[in-house]
Amino acid sequence: MRGKVVCFGEVMLRLSAPGAEVLLQSARLDARIGGAEANAGVSLARFGHDVRMVSFVPDNPLGRTVVAELRRQGLDVGGVRTAPGRLGLYFLTPAAGLRPAEVLYDRADSAFAMADPDAIDWAAELEGADWLHVSGVTPAVGPGAAEAALKAVRAARVKGLTVSFDGNYRKSLWDLWPTDGAAILADIVAAADLFIGDDRDVALILGHDFPQTDPMERRRAAAEAAFTGFPQLSRVASTHRVVYGADRHGLAGFLADRDGHWTAPPLEVTGIVDRIGAGDAFAAGLIHGLRTEMAPQAALDFALAAAALKHSIYGDFNLVDVSDVEALLAGGGDVKR
Amino acid sequence: MRGKVVCFGEVMLRLSAPGAEVLLQSARLDARIGGAEANAGVSLARFGHDVRMVSFVPDNPLGRTVVAELRRQGLDVGGVRTAPGRLGLYFLTPAAGLRPAEVLYDRADSAFAMADPDAIDWAAELEGADWLHVSGVTPAVGPGAAEAALKAVRAARVKGLTVSFDGNYRKSLWDLWPTDGAAILADIVAAADLFIGDDRDVALILGHDFPQTDPMERRRAAAEAAFTGFPQLSRVASTHRVVYGADRHGLAGFLADRDGHWTAPPLEVTGIVDRIGAGDAFAAGLIHGLRTEMAPQAALDFALAAAALKHSIYGDFNLVDVSDVEALLAGGGDVKR
Amino acid sequence: MRGKVVCFGEVMLRLSAPGAEVLLQSARLDARIGGAEANAGVSLARFGHDVRMVSFVPDNPLGRTVVAELRRQGLDVGGVRTAPGRLGLYFLTPAAGLRPAEVLYDRADSAFAMADPDAIDWAAELEGADWLHVSGVTPAVGPGAAEAALKAVRAARVKGLTVSFDGNYRKSLWDLWPTDGAAILADIVAAADLFIGDDRDVALILGHDFPQTDPMERRRAAAEAAFTGFPQLSRVASTHRVVYGADRHGLAGFLADRDGHWTAPPLEVTGIVDRIGAGDAFAAGLIHGLRTEMAPQAALDFALAAAALKHSIYGDFNLVDVSDVEALLAGGGDVKR
Amino acid sequence: MRGKVVCFGEVMLRLSAPGAEVLLQSARLDARIGGAEANAGVSLARFGHDVRMVSFVPDNPLGRTVVAELRRQGLDVGGVRTAPGRLGLYFLTPAAGLRPAEVLYDRADSAFAMADPDAIDWAAELEGADWLHVSGVTPAVGPGAAEAALKAVRAARVKGLTVSFDGNYRKSLWDLWPTDGAAILADIVAAADLFIGDDRDVALILGHDFPQTDPMERRRAAAEAAFTGFPQLSRVASTHRVVYGADRHGLAGFLADRDGHWTAPPLEVTGIVDRIGAGDAFAAGLIHGLRTEMAPQAALDFALAAAALKHSIYGDFNLVDVSDVEALLAGGGDVKR
Amino acid sequence: MRGKVVCFGEVMLRLSAPGAEVLLQSARLDARIGGAEANAGVSLARFGHDVRMVSFVPDNPLGRTVVAELRRQGLDVGGVRTAPGRLGLYFLTPAAGLRPAEVLYDRADSAFAMADPDAIDWAAELEGADWLHVSGVTPAVGPGAAEAALKAVRAARVKGLTVSFDGNYRKSLWDLWPTDGAAILADIVAAADLFIGDDRDVALILGHDFPQTDPMERRRAAAEAAFTGFPQLSRVASTHRVVYGADRHGLAGFLADRDGHWTAPPLEVTGIVDRIGAGDAFAAGLIHGLRTEMAPQAALDFALAAAALKHSIYGDFNLVDVSDVEALLAGGGDVKR
């Protein structure tokens, strides 16, 4: 934890239906801020790391709200530039009962998506940092963002930073511009130390499936394939979500390095408040574990508990501290006085 | 789906405690619109049917709110008349934890209850329609409404419409005026094609019990008795609610015609948001299945899934579309992006 | 139920995060009134008992809000005095998912904590009463309060009232002033007829542990030890909370007198709305049972059902009536119309 | 202030649109409690008087809310009986800009309107009281209520209480039952000491107009006519509302006894929060002045300032204390710290 | 009022800060629907006219909300098509004290702006209509919309409909695409019967200023120039907003035809709730007056009163009826019971 963690990605305004309502059932929206890399960054800041956000927002009240909120959460916002375009939005109908959550993206032509990939001098931007985190959402939003993401991870590699990449593959996202998403993802993974992705992500990138029945076996096979395909890659991790029932999920974890692999058995997650951002919370938990030199099993357990706790927090950000995660790992409890 | 579905019944203002509060614990009420037939009508409109509401409301801001809300939900409100009297209200304390929901009716002397049974020329009103839906709540609210309901179903039969009748027997409702509820219900069932009612409804109407232990066996016996007692009746259906525990219900389905019967195994319903209107959602789902010529099992499964989804929607109306029901039947899912 | 129940203790303003938010995540707090003895008193008043609250509040709008709210709940507030100091506050982050509830006390230097122990003429104050209820929170908040609590229970004993004492031991509370909490608690138990406390409370007071594995066995051993140590004590009771899973607790009950002991098997409590005050609800339920001369098992069952229902009510107060408890004991139900 | 003030009248649930919305523009209603005599009673209780409310409410959660709210406000609710029927409601759209407030009554067939006039033993009910207050709304709601009001004022006269009667004539109210409202009002005024009514009220009761141009002259002439027509009447008072502009009212006051008359010049009332209940606040202020033996001018000034302050309070009740009224009379001020 | 009024324009989701907050000061937005032509259409529907909305919305929950809300307000939504693209949004910070309201448009690339101008067969769309209303916002949002607006007004002229055009010139809007706004506006005015625009609008279109000092003189001169420049134009109207002070506006009206001109003196508008949509309310009021064959002065007075009332209504829509406008014209009043 000597240096800073730099997170690069789009930050959006999230507009969600209040309570268990469907979108615009009543005339009110809850407004929050979120985005895959910012979510991970906020969590890392709460875990005690110096985090610098790099992004583009419009020079208007919405963009300024994003900056203010990131500042509130303790991020260094010196790397958030203004640029022409809109602020990306997403509308969220939270899950309720047997009804799944629903996300409606409204992020086309955002300041981030349209930003000039050369607007950032990455050598300067990464000064003082020892870690770079990006996700697969970033290259998906537009060609400029894809090019910028590649420049970022390559510059990080040159400077000797650790690079973590959260695949985060979502088919609907890649409709925003016509390209070969798998190839771009492969280019980024090629520059990464830690790849957060499951067998489906690896299958997409490498172009072949993993037929094992057991999900952890599939992940192990995929990790091995990834280690073969990407020589610099040192770790592969993912969660495995098991939907036991409507309101009750199980969340298991997987981590592999070139010497072995570790699994964390499913944590039962009930009374879900907000499932959005759980993957980012896992990424942040894992990065925290690795940066604080936890043993692999401990790092994985910490990451999984952090992700499980995220389900209890409203909004994209995982507003919990190390002590909250540790308390859950120690068995949870009744009222904390 | 060539013609319209006509729904006849009272529409009320529902005033409920917000969140998990008890009634008037804090100084606020959530105001929604509902009523058995309107609930079914709104669901049918979302499923793609042309639905015409026939009702009576007072000529005041409350009555106009009812009309506006039905219009918002896509119903043809040309059949909603104004009449002297109040708007019927009901106060709702939602269920929470081990505490059951509580309904307090305040619908005496409503414009609907006091309406002149001759105010509607049913032959004209049913023009262009091929389906009429009424529920057992309608005759319960007053003698005029009872007479109007009978006139409606008889006119519908004369004109060759399909008539569905949802028994909806609730003891407390029939206290509104002194009469023989069972006899009136029998007269309406006598004019119906589809009767939605379980063995208790049939027992009440026919005057003898069904002693079978298994709930589906009781329903089958009751359906057979109903088919015997009411020669024109072609289908009998019902749900079977199993309270596994405080916050977790099971909802099973039953459908019989003169050739056979079908059952749908219990769907586990957890994280219940609002249980009111689930029966109306079942009725709408079944009517949709029958009108779109689904096979009996498919229609029953669709109706049960629709009813189960209703538990996830705040308010009386089942604000889901055919695609939502189909997604649940296909296995549900995590976040829909 | 000839006489009044007098409750003596601090009443606070509780400020809690709305919904499932963490404290001050958004710029709003829900404000409620609560305190161990007032919570029990409100519940007893709803169960039909005459209840007089004795307390100290500041002479400002916050103190007046406390008085008004107790009055609203049907308590005789003639014994609530004004005194210099602040109103005690506590900030609450409700539990959600895997995240436990969190209480932050801000009650130092409250009017209650700083009140003169001689400000109350207990002989006069207890006139017309046949029951006094205090909890272990009261002596914890300060030396004056501790002295007043002792004076109260001793005066009650002299006048022949039944004295109930709810141990309510919370380590963090006793940090408010430097003293030997166990000794003070022992002095109060020595004057009590009914002690609500489990084996940990008894162990603390008597200074030796109860090593039995089975929780009910430990409670029985502790009750026997308490009966030995405190000659006037006639009953010992407690709940046993079993955390089956994150969102699902079990609540069992224990009651002993000098002739025997009774247990109530765990009630499964799900869909928890607000867990605060459940212990006070148990105390009130038990006092109600004893004052209405229920048999021990019936009194214990009633108390446990009352405590279980509390989890479904927002706020500290258990806003349920005898009929609600009886309905749960009779099996609960679906919608109550 | 030796004895109690008894207030007799209906208490309703008021359901109003939040903020500046029109009724049911959004799906929420603010719920408050109000009614002419209760409003005056609450204000008197805050001014330090012992106030006993006599009324009828239904035995349901709505009726219990009324009782609890009156208790919260410090009234003795021992005289509030339960009776068959509904709780009277009224729906309020608050005024905004150039748009006047709008009240929609829904009080037909209320427990109060349908109560048996012989249900109250007035001799017993008035024990310990030295003042009775009723308003013209009470006899308007139904024949039983009218008879009860007459019995009340006559019993009060027999027992030597001071009787105040606030005319409160509203044409729309007297449509609830067919009768000669003027004759009933005259019967009540005949038993009153203090009549709060302007020249229009007196004209209605006595059957002749007051043609003077100046509003205070008209009031003086009307007062003289009233003193002539009703031998026992000792005081007549009223306000005079001057609508200077849309959002700015002037409120003047008038008081006469058999020896003279006094006027209070218009107070400018701006930034109006809630105009409902201002007349009741005037009545309470005047009764307070008379009961505390203020000189006539001082009593009138106090009453007018109390009424003016009511416009700043949300809800029917005038939640201000004597010190607030005195501060306004002393010139108001900036922030009070 | 034999035929329908057709309104053609974009309908947006308006997201505004609640109360007097600045945008996103707290984490909530109020969501309403609005757009110049829809606003006028809703007002006309409330005034009793048959109104058909023609527009384009995306086929997603936001587009469906627009349709549902227009339906709720009583519009025929048969002419609202779905098309690719986003739903146009605008963010609103309401005015407060000395702080002006602030609108942030986010409507680029909306379904309406990108719609194919040939998607509508105007001859068919205008069947049954006798009036077409469009505003200057419509051609501003994009070239397709501009072309569609021209096709609409020309088709209306061919079919003999009355065409009203509300200039609504806003400089910031015409930045959305590069064009000569004045020329397009002139083409539309050339096809209009009623042009709502003041001297600045006419100056822009005709290219010369009106130097008169008196605002009504300027309007008269501009109207004369417009009548000269556009031979088919029969009426020109506008409001004149006078900002007397921060919270107090005056709103005057002007109407001219080829035979004369009329003015309505300033109405003082205080306690402003929501100023957005006042111009559309004026347009609707004037169209109502003309369609119901009011004399010019009466139509102008009605329009001005309608616009003044709009300031008291939250949201874009003027939720008042003819009776409300008439009551204001008759002098307003205190509480309406």
Add this chain to the structure above:
Amino acid sequence: MRGKVVCFGEVMLRLSAPGAEVLLQSARLDARIGGAEANAGVSLARFGHDVRMVSFVPDNPLGRTVVAELRRQGLDVGGVRTAPGRLGLYFLTPAAGLRPAEVLYDRADSAFAMADPDAIDWAAELEGADWLHVSGVTPAVGPGAAEAALKAVRAARVKGLTVSFDGNYRKSLWDLWPTDGAAILADIVAAADLFIGDDRDVALILGHDFPQTDPMERRRAAAEAAFTGFPQLSRVASTHRVVYGADRHGLAGFLADRDGHWTAPPLEVTGIVDRIGAGDAFAAGLIHGLRTEMAPQAALDFALAAAALKHSIYGDFNLVDVSDVEALLAGGGDVKR
């Protein structure tokens, strides 16, 4: 604007009644952050200055909320230490109509009030700063705070910073500890360059009154006396609040240096949203003017306009930018699009 502005003072949690309610009329409080020096600091940060806050907060969620909120507003929070004690609170009932706002302080024993005056190494803390701002509230809260304030201003003087001191004398505040407030204030003014205080502040400090009738004359005389009494003082400034009527204030400004004096005529402030913090907004506006080397009249005008705008912003902080102030100075306007 080369260096930082350092602000030293307590930051509190402000809990206010929502809307126009009285405190705890309903069960909700709005929670904001505020404090005289933080308010000025936030405003300065929005005006483009680098601002460092120095304060003490408890190490709990409330203290962390303060830090997060200051960070959100753009302040450097590196100088905010944690210390034992509570977070100071204040409860606010906003003004409404004729009812003045009411502040209830609950700040005794706060972490700030109890902080060790030697905890801050002022020489280090002021490094990189060229301006120090404190207010008279700081020494009032306790002896440690008073000593710390003196140390701060003396260290600032030694280092050559400009020192601004806002007198902010409030009698109720100085009750928190027994001392000679005037002497302490004098010691601080003795070290200040800019004193914000009117003739009452100067009179208190110097011990003699200013008898002039005209408020600006009194201010001039007081400024002259202050310049005489405090040799290093270079500027004296104040506002003059004129309460024209209940809902309408006038705000005038005064500024003097040793060469002359300037006045700004009253700005009419209507539609007041929140009056708290207006004085701090004036201080920030003036400091901004002086730091950007505006001429005295321009600086005073800017400060007064900033203070006037504050009345339109909810909360303690003046959330306006330089462009908003300049727009008001340029004449304000209607909707800003």
